[in-house]
Amino acid sequence: MRVLVTGGAGYIGSHTTLALLREGHDVLVVDDLSNSSEESLRRVADLAGREASFVEANVRDEEKLGAAFADFKPDAVIHFAGWKAVGESTEIPLTYYRENLGSTIALLETMAKHDCHRIVFSSSATVYGEMSEPPFTEDAQTGATNPYGRTKHMLEQILEDAAAADPKLAVAVLRYFNPIGADESGRIGEDPKGIPNNLLPFVAQVAAGRREKLMVFGDDYNTADGTGARDYIHVVDLAAGHLAALEYLTGNSGYHVWNLGTGNPSTVLEIVKAFEEASGKEIPYEVVARRPGDVAASYANVDKAHRELGWSAEKTVADACADTYRWQSNNPNGFAG
Secondary structure, three states: OOEEEEEOOOOHHHHHHHHHHHOOOEEEEEEEOOOHHHHHHHHHHHHHHHEEEEEOOOOOOOHHHHHHHHHOOOOOOEEEEEEEHHHHHHHHHHHHHHHHHHHHHHHHHHHOOOOOOOOEEEHHHHHHOOOOOEEEEEOOOOOOOOHHHHHHHHHHHHHHHHHHHHOEEEEEEEEEEEOOOOOOOOOOOOOOOOOOOOOOHHHHHHHHHOOOEEEEEEOOOOOOOOOOOOEEEEHHHHHHHHHHHHHHHHOOOEEEEEEEEOOOOHHHHHHHHHHHHOOOOOOOOEEEEEEEEEOEEEOOOOHHHHHHOOOOOOOOEEEEEHHHHHHHHHHHOOHHH
């Protein structure tokens, strides 16, 4: 299959691109490198023994996007590109609405013009907000508590409407929980620019001496130890979920939604302990105020993905911590060296 991957140089995108190449698919990555590095794709090519084509562009750039479609002629799209930090989205909401909504609408319109009718969309467990109680099933009531989550919620509605209007369109919406880990080679991993917004890369940078201590946002939640509880899924399992969804769309049109998680939440302090065990290093931390838009606990019911896609997470939090530490140790400054 010929698969166009937006945001394919980023964290989840690069691991999914690697999985696609290893399965024999041809891949074109479209990425503006605003929060990623082209070095990740060079390493993906080394690991896969074959390379993905690459176009540096923002997906909102309809001229460049159209040219990429005309040249590559994709059979399907996996759409990762977008802004993704909960806290940041509360500070610059208009940027999030412009980038996330604008890029997806441009992508859908370009797909229609170029006779491409399959899309796997990177959604988020943030769409469950505080509307329902975990474990979340795909038919739970949705909403969001922050602008980032609202963009994902709106985009799910846009995709559902587009699929209803076009009987040829096949849409897979994947609601991720909390991706962590890295390829076991230690060659690719999560390399956020600036201060990490996600827990594990921040912990890894503390272990590597790049940061003094971890900030824990609140210890007064109604969880086992008062810190936020999340469903942490290994990025390699997450990548496999995208391939399973892509395969499903080959024979099924319409709009489909699946959770991708483990169903087993871990608190922030449990992750800290697991990383200390994997790395042999102490992780100093300081409890600070809650972060705007965060919820106490978020974890998945993944029965539907197991039943319909034949997919389930196989790797553990311990695996993810070990792989993250290997990545961070081999690349103390990320893809910069």
